[in-house]
Amino acid sequence: QPILTQPPSASASLGASVTLTCALSSGYSNYKVDWYQQRPGMGPRFVMRVGSGGIVGSKGDGIPGRFSVLGSGLIRFLTIKNIQEEDEAVYHCGADHGTVDNFVAVFGGGTKLTVL
Amino acid sequence: QVRLVESGGDLVRPGRSLRLSCAASGFDFDHYAMYWVRQAPGKGLQWVATISNDGTNTYHADSAKGRFTISRDNSINTLYLQMKDLRPEDTAIYYCARAPWDKYGSYCDLWGQGALVTVSS
Numbered sequence: 001q002p003i004l005t006q007p008p009s010a011s012a013s014l015g016a017s018v019t020l021t022c023a024l025s026s027g028y029s030n031y032k033v034d035w036y037q038q039r040p041g042m043g044p045r046f047v048m049r050v051g052s053g054g055i056v057g058s059k060g061d062g063i064p065g066r067f068s069v070l071g072s073g074l075i076r077f078l079t080i081k082n083i084q085e086e087d088e089a090v091y092h093c094g095a096d097h098g099t100v101d102n103f104v105a106v107f108g109g110g111t112k113l114t115v116l
Numbered sequence: 117q118v119r120l121v122e123s124g125g126d127l128v129r130p131g132r133s134l135r136l137s138c139a140a141s142g143f144d145f146d147h148y149a150m151y152w153v154r155q156a157p158g159k160g161l162q163w164v165a166t167i168s169n170d171g172t173n174t175y176h177a178d179s180a181k182g183r184f185t186i187s188r189d190n191s192i193n194t195l196y197l198q199m200k201d202l203r204p205e206d207t208a209i210y211y212c213a214r215a216p217w218d219k220y221g222s223y224c225d226l227w228g229q230g231a232l233v234t235v236s237s
Contacts, residue, residue, distance in 0.1 A: 034223040036161075043211055043227040044153075044161065061155050068147065083192050096221045103175040105163035105222075106153070 001097045002107035003056060009115040017081045020111050022093035024074045032056050033076040035099040036068065036092040038110075050076045080113075088115040118226065119143035120212050122181065132202055136231050138195040138212030143226075145194070146170065149215040151224055152186060152197045154233075155203040156210035158228075165197065188203030202235045209233075 003025040012018035022033050032051040036044040046060035050069035059067065066084075070077045080087055090112050096105040119221045122147045124136040138150070152164040165186035174186050195212050210231050213224035 036224070043229050044213075044224070045227065046223065046225045050224055051220070057218070060225060076193050092158075094161070094163075094223070096223075098175075100173060103166060103173075104177070105166060106159040107163065109154075110160040 001104045001106055002031055004033065004093050004095060004106055006108035006111045007091060008109065009112045009114070011116055012080075012083050013116045014083060014085065016083055017079060018113065020078045020080075020113065022076045022078075022108050024076070024095070026074065027094075029074050031095055031097070033071075034092065034094045035076075035078045037087075037089045038092060039086070039089045045096065047091075050078070066074050075087050079089075083115055085115055087113065089113060092100060120214065120226060120228035122210065122212055122228045122231035125233050127234045127236065128200065128202055129237050130203055132233055132235075133200040134202060134233060136197040136201070136210055136212075136225070136233070138197075138228055140193045140195065140214070142183050143214070145188075146155070146190040149217050149222055150186075150195045151213040151222075152184075152195075152210060153207075153213055153224070154207075154210045155230075156208040159208075167195070169217075197235060199233070202233075204235050207233060207235050 005023040012104040035047040038044045048059045052071040066081045090110045092110045093108045121139045167174045167186045187196045212228045214226040215222040
């Protein structure tokens, strides 16, 4: 099964841009990854899925156009432009692996984004 | 209103059992797979279990196998997690999540607010 690796923290100034990363372990370059936002004290919220070719499907409900994704090799990127105070959150990436007979889901450790 | 509401979280002693429920509303519950995901205090998300839309297929994380059981009752739009032999390391907020499943796999597009389970003597 894949292992997802995320930096524990990131920061950006109000109005700036930031790119968060989620690294897949070797051998899983064709896997899609799901991005989730978790604001303080709240449950996670689906942002969007990303594969090696970019976004997969649609963004989550209410996710603004400032959020975008890219995929390259083993890395899946989430970029937030014109950062707002409400973007301060922990961003998790997740993936699933397997078939109908054998299924697992995994998450990265999460990146805490601080808006300066 | 489309929502998921967990219930059943509690403070329990090690070795005891507990059943969590997740009530779904506002969507066709039997069209979706469902997940349980937990989050220990100050930690990241950890997958616990998944069940197919009709309940015929269930999958559990290694940490849950043999102790936790995911199930659902589509007649009352409710998801369950039966937990037994609870350990202090099971202390976490437990979230249920709706999971569409397409050719690319599954993802959790709707989450509940979570239920806190504390295992302590």
